[in-house]
Amino acid sequence: MANNNSLQTLQQTNRLDFLFTAGFEMFSAVPSLSRYYMNEFQHTLNEFELTAQKNIERLACKSCGQISVPGLSSRVEIVQKKAEKKRKQRKNKIQTTCLTCSRITLYHGSYKKKLPQPLSDTPAVEPVAPIVDSKKKKNKGKKNNLKALLSKSSTQAKNNNSGSGGLGDFLSSL
Structure with a gap:
Protein backbone atom coordinates (compact mmCIF):
# COMPACT_ATOMS: atom_id res chain seq x y z
CA MET A 1 0.00 0.00 0.00
CA GLY A 109 4.04 45.22 1.16
CA SER A 110 6.33 46.96 3.60
CA TYR A 111 6.38 50.13 5.68
CA LYS A 112 8.73 51.94 3.29
CA LYS A 113 7.56 55.12 1.68
CA LYS A 114 6.63 55.19 -1.96
CA LEU A 115 9.43 55.89 -4.44
CA PRO A 116 9.33 59.37 -5.97
CA GLN A 117 7.84 59.54 -9.45
CA PRO A 118 9.97 61.01 -12.27
CA LEU A 119 9.06 64.58 -13.20
CA SER A 120 8.75 63.92 -16.93
CA ASP A 121 7.15 61.07 -18.84
CA THR A 122 10.32 60.38 -20.80
CA PRO A 123 12.37 57.48 -19.47
CA ALA A 124 15.73 58.25 -17.95
CA VAL A 125 18.67 57.61 -20.27
CA GLU A 126 21.20 55.22 -18.82
CA PRO A 127 24.89 56.01 -19.23
CA VAL A 128 26.67 54.16 -22.02
CA ALA A 129 29.81 53.33 -20.06
CA PRO A 130 29.42 51.43 -16.81
CA ILE A 131 30.22 53.38 -13.68
CA VAL A 132 33.34 52.01 -12.03
CA ASP A 133 34.03 52.62 -8.38
CA SER A 134 37.50 54.16 -8.44
CA LYS A 135 38.04 53.37 -4.76
CA LYS A 136 37.99 49.62 -5.34
CA LYS A 137 40.32 49.94 -8.28
CA LYS A 138 42.69 52.08 -6.23
CA ASN A 139 42.75 49.62 -3.33
CA LYS A 140 43.36 46.72 -5.68
CA GLY A 141 46.36 48.50 -7.16
CA LYS A 142 47.78 49.16 -3.68
CA LYS A 143 47.29 45.52 -2.78
CA ASN A 144 49.18 44.44 -5.90
CA ASN A 145 51.93 46.99 -5.14
CA LEU A 146 52.25 45.58 -1.62
CA LYS A 147 52.56 42.06 -2.96
CA ALA A 148 55.20 43.17 -5.46
CA LEU A 149 57.22 45.03 -2.79
CA LEU A 150 56.99 42.14 -0.35
CA SER A 151 58.18 39.67 -2.97
CA LYS A 152 60.94 42.12 -3.98
CA SER A 153 62.04 42.56 -0.38
CA SER A 154 62.02 38.80 0.21
CA THR A 155 64.23 38.25 -2.87
CA GLN A 156 66.55 41.06 -1.74
CA ALA A 157 66.66 39.58 1.75
CA LYS A 158 67.68 36.23 0.32
CA ASN A 159 70.36 37.82 -1.87
CA ASN A 160 71.73 40.44 0.56
CA ASN A 161 70.63 38.96 3.87
CA SER A 162 69.48 42.44 4.78
CA GLY A 163 65.94 43.46 5.60
CA SER A 164 65.67 46.60 3.46
CA GLY A 165 62.36 48.26 4.11
CA GLY A 166 60.07 47.01 1.31
CA LEU A 167 57.11 47.52 3.56
CA GLY A 168 58.44 50.95 4.56
CA ASP A 169 58.75 51.88 0.88
CA PHE A 170 55.14 50.81 0.35
CA LEU A 171 53.87 52.82 3.30
CA SER A 172 55.80 55.90 2.18
CA SER A 173 54.27 55.62 -1.31
CA LEU A 174 50.80 56.06 0.21
Whole structure:
Protein backbone atom coordinates (compact mmCIF):
# COMPACT_ATOMS: atom_id res chain seq x y z
CA MET A 1 0.00 0.00 0.00
CA ALA A 2 2.89 2.40 0.82
CA ASN A 3 4.44 1.68 -2.57
CA ASN A 4 1.16 2.64 -4.30
CA ASN A 5 1.06 5.99 -2.41
CA SER A 6 4.65 6.82 -3.35
CA LEU A 7 3.90 5.97 -7.01
CA GLN A 8 0.85 8.25 -6.93
CA THR A 9 2.90 11.05 -5.33
CA LEU A 10 5.60 10.61 -7.98
CA GLN A 11 2.98 10.82 -10.74
CA GLN A 12 1.49 13.96 -9.18
CA THR A 13 4.92 15.55 -8.95
CA ASN A 14 5.78 14.66 -12.54
CA ARG A 15 2.46 16.07 -13.80
CA LEU A 16 2.90 19.32 -11.86
CA ASP A 17 6.50 19.64 -13.03
CA PHE A 18 5.50 19.07 -16.67
CA LEU A 19 2.66 21.61 -16.54
CA PHE A 20 4.83 24.24 -14.85
CA THR A 21 7.80 23.93 -17.24
CA ALA A 22 5.55 23.65 -20.32
CA GLY A 23 3.73 26.82 -19.27
CA PHE A 24 6.98 28.78 -19.12
CA GLU A 25 8.41 27.28 -22.32
CA MET A 26 5.28 28.17 -24.31
CA PHE A 27 5.02 31.71 -22.89
CA SER A 28 6.84 33.50 -25.71
CA ALA A 29 5.79 31.18 -28.56
CA VAL A 30 2.09 30.47 -27.85
CA PRO A 31 0.76 32.56 -24.94
CA SER A 32 -2.71 30.96 -25.01
CA LEU A 33 -1.20 27.48 -24.63
CA SER A 34 0.98 28.80 -21.81
CA ARG A 35 -2.12 30.11 -20.04
CA TYR A 36 -3.77 26.71 -20.46
CA TYR A 37 -0.81 24.86 -18.95
CA MET A 38 -0.56 27.25 -16.01
CA ASN A 39 -4.31 27.08 -15.43
CA GLU A 40 -4.07 23.26 -15.42
CA PHE A 41 -1.14 23.53 -12.99
CA GLN A 42 -3.29 25.57 -10.61
CA HIS A 43 -6.28 23.20 -10.95
CA THR A 44 -4.02 20.17 -10.37
CA LEU A 45 -2.71 21.75 -7.17
CA ASN A 46 -6.30 22.22 -5.98
CA GLU A 47 -7.28 18.71 -7.07
CA PHE A 48 -4.48 17.09 -5.07
CA GLU A 49 -5.10 19.51 -2.19
CA LEU A 50 -1.55 20.88 -2.37
CA THR A 51 -0.33 24.40 -1.77
CA ALA A 52 2.46 26.02 -3.73
CA GLN A 53 5.09 28.25 -2.22
CA LYS A 54 4.23 31.94 -2.15
CA ASN A 55 6.70 32.89 -4.89
CA ILE A 56 5.45 30.13 -7.23
CA GLU A 57 1.84 30.99 -6.48
CA ARG A 58 2.43 34.61 -7.52
CA LEU A 59 4.02 33.72 -10.88
CA ALA A 60 0.70 33.37 -12.69
CA CYS A 61 -2.73 34.98 -12.57
CA LYS A 62 -5.13 32.92 -10.46
CA SER A 63 -8.02 33.70 -12.80
CA CYS A 64 -6.69 33.07 -16.33
CA GLY A 65 -3.30 31.42 -15.73
CA GLN A 66 -1.31 34.12 -17.57
CA ILE A 67 2.33 34.20 -16.44
CA SER A 68 2.90 37.52 -14.72
CA VAL A 69 5.73 39.54 -16.27
CA PRO A 70 5.57 43.15 -15.05
CA GLY A 71 5.25 45.56 -17.96
CA LEU A 72 4.49 42.79 -20.46
CA SER A 73 1.55 40.81 -19.13
CA SER A 74 0.84 42.59 -15.86
CA ARG A 75 1.02 46.01 -14.23
CA VAL A 76 2.46 46.37 -10.73
CA GLU A 77 1.79 49.37 -8.49
CA ILE A 78 2.53 50.25 -4.89
CA VAL A 79 -0.56 51.50 -3.10
CA GLN A 80 0.49 53.59 -0.13
CA LYS A 81 -1.78 53.50 2.87
CA LYS A 82 -1.95 56.55 5.09
CA ALA A 83 -2.12 56.08 8.83
CA GLU A 84 -4.96 57.51 10.87
CA LYS A 85 -2.58 58.44 13.66
CA LYS A 86 0.88 59.83 13.19
CA ARG A 87 2.55 57.21 15.38
CA LYS A 88 1.13 54.14 13.73
CA GLN A 89 2.34 53.31 10.24
CA ARG A 90 0.40 51.07 7.89
CA LYS A 91 1.87 48.63 5.45
CA ASN A 92 1.77 49.45 1.78
CA LYS A 93 0.01 47.10 -0.62
CA ILE A 94 1.39 45.76 -3.88
CA GLN A 95 -1.33 45.81 -6.51
CA THR A 96 -0.86 43.52 -9.53
CA THR A 97 -3.24 43.86 -12.47
CA CYS A 98 -3.35 41.09 -15.10
CA LEU A 99 -3.46 42.71 -18.53
CA THR A 100 -5.22 39.65 -20.03
CA CYS A 101 -8.25 39.33 -17.74
CA SER A 102 -7.95 42.60 -15.73
CA ARG A 103 -7.95 40.76 -12.39
CA ILE A 104 -6.50 42.87 -9.58
CA THR A 105 -4.55 41.09 -6.85
CA LEU A 106 -3.30 42.74 -3.66
CA TYR A 107 -0.27 41.53 -1.72
CA HIS A 108 1.19 42.78 1.55
CA GLY A 109 4.04 45.22 1.16
CA SER A 110 6.33 46.96 3.60
CA TYR A 111 6.38 50.13 5.68
CA LYS A 112 8.73 51.94 3.29
CA LYS A 113 7.56 55.12 1.68
CA LYS A 114 6.63 55.19 -1.96
CA LEU A 115 9.43 55.89 -4.44
CA PRO A 116 9.33 59.37 -5.97
CA GLN A 117 7.84 59.54 -9.45
CA PRO A 118 9.97 61.01 -12.27
CA LEU A 119 9.06 64.58 -13.20
CA SER A 120 8.75 63.92 -16.93
CA ASP A 121 7.15 61.07 -18.84
CA THR A 122 10.32 60.38 -20.80
CA PRO A 123 12.37 57.48 -19.47
CA ALA A 124 15.73 58.25 -17.95
CA VAL A 125 18.67 57.61 -20.27
CA GLU A 126 21.20 55.22 -18.82
CA PRO A 127 24.89 56.01 -19.23
CA VAL A 128 26.67 54.16 -22.02
CA ALA A 129 29.81 53.33 -20.06
CA PRO A 130 29.42 51.43 -16.81
CA ILE A 131 30.22 53.38 -13.68
CA VAL A 132 33.34 52.01 -12.03
CA ASP A 133 34.03 52.62 -8.38
CA SER A 134 37.50 54.16 -8.44
CA LYS A 135 38.04 53.37 -4.76
CA LYS A 136 37.99 49.62 -5.34
CA LYS A 137 40.32 49.94 -8.28
CA LYS A 138 42.69 52.08 -6.23
CA ASN A 139 42.75 49.62 -3.33
CA LYS A 140 43.36 46.72 -5.68
CA GLY A 141 46.36 48.50 -7.16
CA LYS A 142 47.78 49.16 -3.68
CA LYS A 143 47.29 45.52 -2.78
CA ASN A 144 49.18 44.44 -5.90
CA ASN A 145 51.93 46.99 -5.14
CA LEU A 146 52.25 45.58 -1.62
CA LYS A 147 52.56 42.06 -2.96
CA ALA A 148 55.20 43.17 -5.46
CA LEU A 149 57.22 45.03 -2.79
CA LEU A 150 56.99 42.14 -0.35
CA SER A 151 58.18 39.67 -2.97
CA LYS A 152 60.94 42.12 -3.98
CA SER A 153 62.04 42.56 -0.38
CA SER A 154 62.02 38.80 0.21
CA THR A 155 64.23 38.25 -2.87
CA GLN A 156 66.55 41.06 -1.74
CA ALA A 157 66.66 39.58 1.75
CA LYS A 158 67.68 36.23 0.32
CA ASN A 159 70.36 37.82 -1.87
CA ASN A 160 71.73 40.44 0.56
CA ASN A 161 70.63 38.96 3.87
CA SER A 162 69.48 42.44 4.78
CA GLY A 163 65.94 43.46 5.60
CA SER A 164 65.67 46.60 3.46
CA GLY A 165 62.36 48.26 4.11
CA GLY A 166 60.07 47.01 1.31
CA LEU A 167 57.11 47.52 3.56
CA GLY A 168 58.44 50.95 4.56
CA ASP A 169 58.75 51.88 0.88
CA PHE A 170 55.14 50.81 0.35
CA LEU A 171 53.87 52.82 3.30
CA SER A 172 55.80 55.90 2.18
CA SER A 173 54.27 55.62 -1.31
CA LEU A 174 50.80 56.06 0.21
